[in-house]
Amino acid sequence: MITMRIIAGRYKGQTIKALAGETTRPTTNRVKEAWASTITSLSADGFAQARVLDAFAGSGALGLEALSRGASHVTFCERNRRALEVLKANRARILSARPDDAPSDGTDSADVGDSGSSMDGEGNANSEGSEGSANSVVLPLDVLAPQSLATLKRFGPYDLVFLDPPYSYAPRRIEDFLHALMEAGLLKDNSLITYEHRKKSDNKLSNDAIVPTGFQILSQKTYATTQITYLHPSFFP
Numbered sequence: 001m002i003t004m005r006i007i008a009g010r011y012k013g014q015t016i017k018a019l020a021g022e023t024t025r026p027t028t029n030r031v032k033e034a035w036a037s038t039i040t041s042l043s044a045d046g047f048a049q050a051r052v053l054d055a056f057a058g059s060g061a062l063g064l065e066a067l068s069r070g071a072s073h074v075t076f077c078e079r080n081r082r083a084l085e086v087l088k089a090n091r092a093r094i095l096s097a098r099p100d101d102a103p104s105d106g107t108d109s110a111d112v113g114d115s116g117s118s119m120d121g122e123g124n125a126n127s128e129g130s131e132g133s134a135n136s137v138v139l140p141l142d143v144l145a146p147q148s149l150a151t152l153k154r155f156g157p158y159d160l161v162f163l164d165p166p167y168s169y170a171p172r173r174i175e176d177f178l179h180a181l182m183e184a185g186l187l188k189d190n191s192l193i194t195y196e197h198r199k200k201s202d203n204k205l206s207n208d209a210i211v212p213t214g215f216q217i218l219s220q221k222t223y224a225t226t227q228i229t230y231l232h233p234s235f236f237p
Contacts, residue, residue, distance in 0.1 A: 001086075004061060006094065007033055009047075009068035014097050016090050018059035019083055031223045035194060036065060039160065042218050042230055043192045047071050050159035053152065053186075055143045055177070060087040062162045063136070064094050073135050075155045079142040088138055095136070144177055149184045156186040163195040171197070175213075178231075182214055187233050192218075199227040 002018045007029060040046040047069035054063035057076040067074055076091065078084045137155060141148050161181065163174060174195060181187050193215075199222055216234040220227060 004029070006065055006068045007036065009070065011064070011068040011094050011097060014094050016059055016061050016064060016094070017086055018061065019086055031226060032061070032065065034221060034223065035228055036069065038219060038221060038230060039192060039194065043160070044190065047160070051156065052160045052162065053077070053156065053158040054162045056163060056165045057087055058083050058164070060090045062164065064090060066160065067135060071160070073155065075152065076136060076138045077141040077143045079140065084140055091136060091138060144173055146180070149180060149186070152186055153184060157188050158186055159188060159191055161191060161193040163193065167198045178215060179213060182233060189233065191233055193231045195229045195231065197227055197229070199225050
């Protein structure tokens, strides 16, 4: 296991666990802090009272950070069984802590903040076993499956959408998912989407591919081998 902490907000300093090895992709706290700062600068309300979709939640680090910073509700989706159990444990521990609690396990965190996206080849979660509360829900869901949209409609539309899929996922699959969210009415006119991917020309969304079908790239930030693309819908008047 890798140990990280919530960076800022209500639950600052609380610990998060993530699977180490093939099923996770560690992200430095520096990148997560830059990600949060960019969201705040690009979105009028930032995290405040946002409804969030953490589509490839892994350990839940991104969605839990959003809750700590003021999001009103987070929908966590994860298809990998092992990652799903870690996600559920992280969520239960964070949300049961008092905001001013110091981390109780005495573990020093490494400088990693993993959103924990599950990789291909692991056991996949089925559609049962979701867990929910007033401010979040954990769904054992493959968001790229067409039937997942009916479930997501119960909790959307979303102000913020976090996409941190396995690097092995082709960008076209992510584009198709964005189009599906748009067509299902799960995005708002001011929704902000963040897409973390490998810094590689064939793994980033291009303006040519997105703009004609209703999205605009607002910013792209590069951190070593990682790139984060920030987009919003451009189809609303």
